[in-house]
Amino acid sequence: MQTQPDLIAEARRQAEICNACRYCEGYCSVFPALHAERAFSDGDITQLANLCHNCRGCYYACQYTAPHEFDLNLPRALAEVRQDSWKALAWPRGFAALFDRAGVAIAAGLVLGFAVLFALAQAVRPTGGEGFYAYMSHGLMVAIFTPAFLLPLAALAVSLRGYWRTVEGGALRLSDIAAACRSAGRMKNLDGGHGDGCNFEDEDRFTHARRHFHQATLYGFLLCFASTSSGTILHYGFGLEAPYAWYSLPKLLGVPGGILLCLGTGGLAWLKTKADPDLGARAAWGGEMAFVLLLFAVGASGLILYAATGLAAVGWLLPLHLGTVLTLFLLTPYSKMAHGFYRMAALTRDAARKREAAA
Amino acid sequence: MTTDPDIVVIGGGNAALCAAIEAAEAGARVRILEAAPKPYRGGNSRHTRNFRCMHHGPLGPLVDSYTEEEYFADLMKVTGGETDEDLARLAIRASEDCLPWMESHGVRFQPSLSGTLSLARTNAFFLGGGKGLVNAYYRTAEALGVEVLYEAEVTHLEREDDRITWLDYTHEGQSHRLSPKSVVVAAGGFQADTDWLARAWGPAAKNFLIRGTPYNRGVVLADLLDQGVEQVGDPTQCHAVAIDGRAPKFDGGIVTRLDCVPFSIVVNKEAERFYDEGEDVWPKRYAIWGRLVAAQPDQVGYVIIDSKSLKLFMPSVFPPIEADTLEELAGKMGLPPDKLRATVEGFNAACGDTSGFHPTELDGVATTGLTPPKTNWARPINQPPFYGYSLRTGVTFTYLGLKVDARAQCTAGNRPVSNLWAAGETMAGSILGQGYLAGFGMTIGTVFGRIAGKEAAAHANAT
Numbered sequence: 001m002q003t004q005p006d007l008i009a010e011a012r013r014q015a016e017i018c019n020a021c022r023y024c025e026g027y028c029s030v031f032p033a034l035h036a037e038r039a040f041s042d043g044d045i046t047q048l049a050n051l052c053h054n055c056r057g058c059y060y061a062c063q064y065t066a067p068h069e070f071d072l073n074l075p076r077a078l079a080e081v082r083q084d085s086w087k088a089l090a091w092p093r094g095f096a097a098l099f100d101r102a103g104v105a106i107a108a109g110l111v112l113g114f115a116v117l118f119a120l121a122q123a124v125r126p127t128g129g130e131g132f133y134a135y136m137s138h139g140l141m142v143a144i145f146t147p148a149f150l151l152p153l154a155a156l157a158v159s160l161r162g163y164w165r166t167v168e169g170g171a172l173r174l175s176d177i178a179a180a181c182r183s184a185g186r187m188k189n190l191d192g193g194h195g196d197g198c199n200f201e202d203e204d205r206f207t208h209a210r211r212h213f214h215q216a217t218l219y220g221f222l223l224c225f226a227s228t229s230s231g232t233i234l235h236y237g238f239g240l241e242a243p244y245a246w247y248s249l250p251k252l253l254g255v256p257g258g259i260l261l262c263l264g265t266g267g268l269a270w271l272k273t274k275a276d277p278d279l280g281a282r283a284a285w286g287g288e289m290a291f292v293l294l295l296f297a298v299g300a301s302g303l304i305l306y307a308a309t310g311l312a313a314v315g316w317l318l319p320l321h322l323g324t325v326l327t328l329f330l331l332t333p334y335s336k337m338a339h340g341f342y343r344m345a346a347l348t349r350d351a352a353r354k355r356e357a358a359a
Numbered sequence: 360m361t362t363d364p365d366i367v368v369i370g371g372g373n374a375a376l377c378a379a380i381e382a383a384e385a386g387a388r389v390r391i392l393e394a395a396p397k398p399y400r401g402g403n404s405r406h407t408r409n410f411r412c413m414h415h416g417p418l419g420p421l422v423d424s425y426t427e428e429e430y431f432a433d434l435m436k437v438t439g440g441e442t443d444e445d446l447a448r449l450a451i452r453a454s455e456d457c458l459p460w461m462e463s464h465g466v467r468f469q470p471s472l473s474g475t476l477s478l479a480r481t482n483a484f485f486l487g488g489g490k491g492l493v494n495a496y497y498r499t500a501e502a503l504g505v506e507v508l509y510e511a512e513v514t515h516l517e518r519e520d521d522r523i524t525w526l527d528y529t530h531e532g533q534s535h536r537l538s539p540k541s542v543v544v545a546a547g548g549f550q551a552d553t554d555w556l557a558r559a560w561g562p563a564a565k566n567f568l569i570r571g572t573p574y575n576r577g578v579v580l581a582d583l584l585d586q587g588v589e590q591v592g593d594p595t596q597c598h599a600v601a602i603d604g605r606a607p608k609f610d611g612g613i614v615t616r617l618d619c620v621p622f623s624i625v626v627n628k629e630a631e632r633f634y635d636e637g638e639d640v641w642p643k644r645y646a647i648w649g650r651l652v653a654a655q656p657d658q659v660g661y662v663i664i665d666s667k668s669l670k671l672f673m674p675s676v677f678p679p680i681e682a683d684t685l686e687e688l689a690g691k692m693g694l695p696p697d698k699l700r701a702t703v704e705g706f707n708a709a710c711g712d713t714s715g716f717h718p719t720e721l722d723g724v725a726t727t728g729l730t731p732p733k734t735n736w737a738r739p740i741n742q743p744p745f746y747g748y749s750l751r752t753g754v755t756f757t758y759l760g761l762k763v764d765a766r767a768q769c770t771a772g773n774r775p776v777s778n779l780w781a782a783g784e785t786m787a788g789s790i791l792g793q794g795y796l797a798g799f800g801m802t803i804g805t806v807f808g809r810i811a812g813k814e815a816a817a818h819a820n821a822t
């Protein structure tokens with residue numbers, strides 16, 4: 001499957017105008033990459049699209065936005081290509097359509113996930129087991145979540161390989177990946193090039209709101225993930241089984257992680273309602289919102305579940321929480337969640353470009 | 360907008376905003392009347408990219424030093440001495456203080472853009488360009504309580520002796536009248552009024568393109584000059600450069616520039632060359648080419664290059680016209696094919712040893728026995744595909760303006776008009792009579808805008 005030529009053509013038209021202008025050079029890594037080229041292949045445009053994080057700085061500063069006949073709206077043009085490139089690279093291909101129906105997919109995933117897990121929990125309710133394991137055996141959880149975690153990652157790996165080919169990335173270098181991680185870890189590009197942040201929720205006002213909420217979401221998610229991983233290690237490595245005390249590693253990581261995740265996603269959802277939808281991929285708005293809310297639900301249901309320890313409500317809270325997690329995992333390659341992976345790939349490719357240019 | 364403002368600032372570009380911010384910080388109630396609708400606010404200032412700044416030692420994005428003497432000498436070079444030394448030095452000296460002022464009022468700078476490294480010492484580039492600057496100033500001004508009215512064109516200022524007593528503006532189809540204590544005019548030049556340009560330049564001016572805003576029509580300027588407010592500058596002078604002939608009539612801005620002339624031959628519609636394309640590096644020649652093209656039939660020129668030169672210059676917004684033969688190119692560009700071939704062959708025959716070719720330096724690779732000669736970068740045009748661009752005259756600004764003193768105040772009949780100040784393009788003729796130095800327009804607007812704002816506020820606060 002190919003990215004839609006008209007979307008690429010429109011982004012290319014705009015990129016050529018920017019290349020003759022260059023006023024936005026300092027905002028983000030899109031422009032230096034753009035100005036390094038004279039003509040843009042489809043792969044170049046896809047790479048630029050995945051380098052853009054839709055901060056909108058270049059829209060509000062542009063003297064050529066509509067009603068000007070040049071009709072510049074680079075954030076949107078790149079968002080459309082970006083979204084479309086993910087669809088084009090989705091594997092297996094049949095699932096690409098999920099990108100456009102993220103809301104439906106998430107809702108369906110939740111209902112199904114909850115129903116199946118609830119039914120399983122009831123049907124094969126363990127006789128022994130403490131805490132959560134009183135409702136669902138550890139073995140069952142592992143049996144469900146190991147493939148639900150690994151299969152999407154495998155699908156993403158296929159997509160990312162396709163991406164790498166599209167953007168003509170050469171041999172992968174560790175130093176480039178490290179550079180990409182450094183850039184992403186600090187959300188370097190979200191500072192707007194001047195340290196005042198990006199334009200998003202209030203036209204041309206620069207703020208750090210989006211950067212901070214995104215940071216909270218990312219680190220919250222990673223903490224939650226680390227919490228689960230530490231639990232797994234404790235379980236298999238040390239034979240220590242859940243439930244864990246509040247001062248245990250899984251809890252110390254998971255509780256702040258859940259709180260950060262809720263704050264971050266709540267903030268991002270709120271910002272999204274303020275921002276002009278015409279500066280993003282219009283068709284993707286609903287799906288992105290649904291995805292942010294799903295992440296919020298993961299964090300919130302996890303926290304509530306912890307708070308409900310010992311109560312009967314755990315009987316349905318546990319499948320609910322696990323249902324959100326399951327949906328998140330399964331939809332990762334076909335939802336906004338994929339952006340993190342593509343972005344890392346794009347930053348790695350850009351690090352390689354810079355290295356080559358410096359050589 | 361309940362109460363009448365103390366100060367009305369006419370215009371919504373850099374000079375107007377600097378004046379409004381200073382006046383509001385001095386405690387005055389300020390209203391900006393901007394003729395353009397919000398998406399087009401900011402006049403020509405929204406098309407700018409940098410301002411020229413004196414500095415001792417590194418300052419913000421600027422490297423090394425740029426002294427008053429060097430700055431002034433650079434100015435004298437381009438204006439051929441037609442410079443008001445006192446006002447020019449005032450602007451130059453004040454520019455150093457402007458950079459931190461701009462930063463503290465929201466403007467952000469970036470390192471010199473790729474392709475403009477030669478300016479890294481003298482010109483500070485705005486992050487996001489002039490529209491980014493204008494946006495920041497609007498935010499700052501509004502936070503200070505400045506009221507901004509868009510689509511508000513000032514049509515008349517009533518002068519009685521040494522005062523402006525009231526002014527009229529139109530908004531939403533209706534005429535309104537205000538009687539502020541002080542008025543600052545920062546409404547740019549008159550270049551968007553092509554009838555006026557044609558009166559000054561001759562009918563050829565109808566074919567000129569206007570690089571910036573369509574709203575700088577000189578309405579206030581004409582109104583004040585009619586009432587005896589003192590003028591400065593030659594009405595027939597305008598700053599014009601050669602730009603891509605396919606640019607829109609207005610607001611094409613920076614992307615319509617074409618940097619390929621030094622590597623080309625340029626012909627008129629008869630397919631004849633008319634000037635030395637390689638006289639000097641392009642930044643020093645693009646303004647001359649505006650006039651050269653204006654003097655050709657139909658005010659149009661045609662740049663011809665071949666494939667070996669295509670990558671030597673910054674890409675422009677429109678792709679070149681491409682053809683495998685000169686005849687085909689001539690056909691596509693509406694030139695006489697035989698004539699074009701003859702001109703190119705004559706040129707090619709006059710080219711000599713090209714081994715010393717160096718695209719970024721005066722390389723002395725010249726033609727022999729050709730009139731007009733090409734004195735640098737003369738390489739035969741013989742490697743298909745061939746490429747062509749059309750060239751037209753693009754007007755940046757006009758020089759006719761209001762004469763001001765060191766306090767940015769206007770005069771009439773040798774006496775200051777007690778409550779009228781002018782800043783920016785509309786008074787730039789007070790400083791330079793001809794020629795232009797890249798980045799000096801924004802310096803003039805910032806320096807005199809700030810002065811005008813302070814003076815206007817002092818006057819308003821005292822009455």
Ligand SMILES: Cc1cc2nc3c(=O)[nH]c(=O)nc-3n(C[C@H](O)[C@H](O)[C@H](O)COP(=O)(O)OP(=O)(O)OC[C@H]3O[C@@H](n4cnc5c(N)ncnc54)[C@H](O)[C@@H]3O)c2cc1C
Nearest residue numbers: 370371372374394402403404408513546783784798800801
């Ligand atoms: C393409 C281009 C690039 C340029 N690049 C640079 C650069 O990099 N550096 C530099 O120093 N200079 C540059 N210049 C020159 C620079 O734009 C001017 O010197 C500067 O912007 C003048 O500022 P100003 O505030 O006086 O006028 P403007 O910014 O033009 O503002 C005039 C304002 O007055 C308003 N107005 C006009 N008539 C009325 C009326 N009757 N009532 C109400 N409002 C009215 C207009 O709408 C406008 O908002 C460039 C010019 C162009 C065209």
Ligand code: SF4
Nearest residue numbers: 018021022023024062
């Ligand atoms: S977005 Fe607009 S201002 Fe920025 S580089 Fe592109 S054309 Fe220039």
Ligand code: SF4
Nearest residue numbers: 028052053055056058
């Ligand atoms: S929206 Fe932001 S990240 Fe995207 S190209 Fe514009 S400035 Fe760069």
